[in-house]
Amino acid sequence: MTPSVVVADSLVKFYGKRLAVDRVSFDVRPNEVMGLLGPNGSGKSTILRILTGYLHPTSGTAKIGGWDVVASSREARGQLGYVPEDVPLYAGMRVAEFLEFMARVRGVQAPRLASAVDEAVERLSLGRVRTLLIAKLSRGYRQRVAIAQALLGRPKLLVLDEPTNGLDPRQIIEVRELIRALSRELSVLVTSHILAEIERVAHRAAILLDGKLLSIEPLGGGGRAARLRMHLRVAPDRGDAAQQVAAALRKAGAELVESRDDGAWLIDSAEGAAPAVQALVAAGIGVDEVTPAASGLEELFLRLTEGAHR
Amino acid sequence: MSAFAPLLGKEVRALFQSPVAYIVIGVFLALMGYSFTLTLFNNKYATLIHIFFQSAGLLLLIVPVITMRLFAEERKAGTLELLLTAPVRESHLVVAKYLASMAVLGAMIGLTGTYALVLGVFGSPDWGTIYSGYLGLLLLASTLVAIGLAVSALTSNQVIAAIVTIGVLFSMWMIDTLAAMAPDALGRVLISFSLLARFTPFAAGAMYLSDFGFFLSTTLLALFLAMRALSRR
Numbered sequence: 001m002t003p004s005v006v007v008a009d010s011l012v013k014f015y016g017k018r019l020a021v022d023r024v025s026f027d028v029r030p031n032e033v034m035g036l037l038g039p040n041g042s043g044k045s046t047i048l049r050i051l052t053g054y055l056h057p058t059s060g061t062a063k064i065g066g067w068d069v070v071a072s073s074r075e076a077r078g079q080l081g082y083v084p085e086d087v088p089l090y091a092g093m094r095v096a097e098f099l100e101f102m103a104r105v106r107g108v109q110a111p112r113l114a115s116a117v118d119e120a121v122e123r124l125s126l127g128r129v130r131t132l133l134i135a136k137l138s139r140g141y142r143q144r145v146a147i148a149q150a151l152l153g154r155p156k157l158l159v160l161d162e163p164t165n166g167l168d169p170r171q172i173i174e175v176r177e178l179i180r181a182l183s184r185e186l187s188v189l190v191t192s193h194i195l196a197e198i199e200r201v202a203h204r205a206a207i208l209l210d211g212k213l214l215s216i217e218p219l220g221g222g223g224r225a226a227r228l229r230m231h232l233r234v235a236p237d238r239g240d241a242a243q244q245v246a247a248a249l250r251k252a253g254a255e256l257v258e259s260r261d262d263g264a265w266l267i268d269s270a271e272g273a274a275p276a277v278q279a280l281v282a283a284g285i286g287v288d289e290v291t292p293a294a295s296g297l298e299e300l301f302l303r304l305t306e307g308a309h310r
Numbered sequence: 311m312s313a314f315a316p317l318l319g320k321e322v323r324a325l326f327q328s329p330v331a332y333i334v335i336g337v338f339l340a341l342m343g344y345s346f347t348l349t350l351f352n353n354k355y356a357t358l359i360h361i362f363f364q365s366a367g368l369l370l371l372i373v374p375v376i377t378m379r380l381f382a383e384e385r386k387a388g389t390l391e392l393l394l395t396a397p398v399r400e401s402h403l404v405v406a407k408y409l410a411s412m413a414v415l416g417a418m419i420g421l422t423g424t425y426a427l428v429l430g431v432f433g434s435p436d437w438g439t440i441y442s443g444y445l446g447l448l449l450l451a452s453t454l455v456a457i458g459l460a461v462s463a464l465t466s467n468q469v470i471a472a473i474v475t476i477g478v479l480f481s482m483w484m485i486d487t488l489a490a491m492a493p494d495a496l497g498r499v500l501i502s503f504s505l506l507a508r509f510t511p512f513a514a515g516a517m518y519l520s521d522f523g524f525f526l527s528t529t530l531l532a533l534f535l536a537m538r539a540l541s542r543r
Contacts, residue, residue, distance in 0.1 A: 052395040078397035088388030090320075092327065104316035105396045149392075 002030050003066065005157050005187040006051060011060035013046050020046045022211040023060070028157065033183045035202030036191040037301065043211035044191040045085060048161050051189070052082045065156050078107065081150030085161040087142050091135035095126055095145055098134060099152065106153035120148040140171040147178065158182060160190040164197055176201050199297045207304055214304040217297065230273055231264040233289040234280065244285060252279035313398040314406060321410030325376070334372055335418045341368065346425045356433030358425060362443040362513040365422065366450055369415070370479045373451065376414060377458025378472035380407045381540070385466040400540040404533055408459055415451040419444065439515030446512020449525035450505065454479055456532035463539035479505070
């Protein structure tokens, strides 16, 4: 079995007297997207800072690619690329200049330097802005530059702290697609306080609350990401509607999960809403309303966090 | 060693691309040029000793302006997180910033060498005193920069970094005045930490190994403290 890229074992971090991370253990496997999910202040960023060597744990150990993040910090840091939440960049540098600087800092040597920068520019579609000052870039381009620098030196692990913060919907989709594509080459550890984001990209999610790890849930990554759970209200509501709806949905690759008391059907569709609605209409069942339903992860998250608060 | 060259290049570019370096050098040269010309016309002595002391006094104010942003700005902007999570050594970061700052101060002090040339062309100065004075200025600048770096590594606020550095530098400059009021043994200890007492022999043309040792060891200690401040996680 291939060893995990990240192994965190009983990580504890105190800020003064405040316990920020409480005995958190998890691993990230090769080519896996692992999501750290939790509300603000749940310890996600602190865990990332420990793994990236920026903070030392109060106790516990963490290894990246087999290197201990404290005892062999520099070697461990050499295994990863990191994009902090606030996307810090040198505003006075031009994009290509910054990428070249970061490539050299990450140990990319002269013969490979130009091609490594070109590759990063192409991969993140930065061609249009490569000669621009970073200070002139939009939030979306800044995010892309930050991800590009993290990929220089071909790390085994990409660490992204709230990568979709402040991005518009189109940019969010682009980042999501990029994470999925990157997971074919490396492992990705991504944090978010938005459930849907983690559910759409991650293979597994570690759910955190108040510094504690509540659960690690398998999600299925990109395959599951396309599945959509929604409430569907059909009209008119007939006595044999359940059978007809179920049959129509099956043809569209969707599934009737449950019938709700308020007259709505909960369905699970692999291909999104459109094929399910088309199949129902083709079967002579009018559709009045389609609304997204709480996902499995959302329900689980609420259950776990309510249990922890009780 | 591979990450050191790009770090040094970045620091040198950052300092020389910003107007701060040029304004600092310009103001320093204007003040020193005025003082040199006025003293030369009044005294008619081919000496730079007053320039050395005035330069040393100005360095106490100029160095904090240069060093205050070095780590404090990176910490505030978050770029320090970017660098410290890349596979670089803290020592490389510290030494790169130290050498870049010394490049600015070296250029600034070096440009006052034109005064020595003027004295050489129109008079017969004591070159030994001039060499030792410049060496003393560079050693003093080195110590001041290292202390400024160590303070900057402790905070994300540039103003605090500058004010604390000025406080530390002036205390170390004037500490010998306290020695007069202290008992003999303590007085000798206090004088040994005085930047003024250590610099004066260089400006007067006398070089002592103990003064070299003081400036070099204080520089190394302050650079070490800056590294420790960065390692504080």
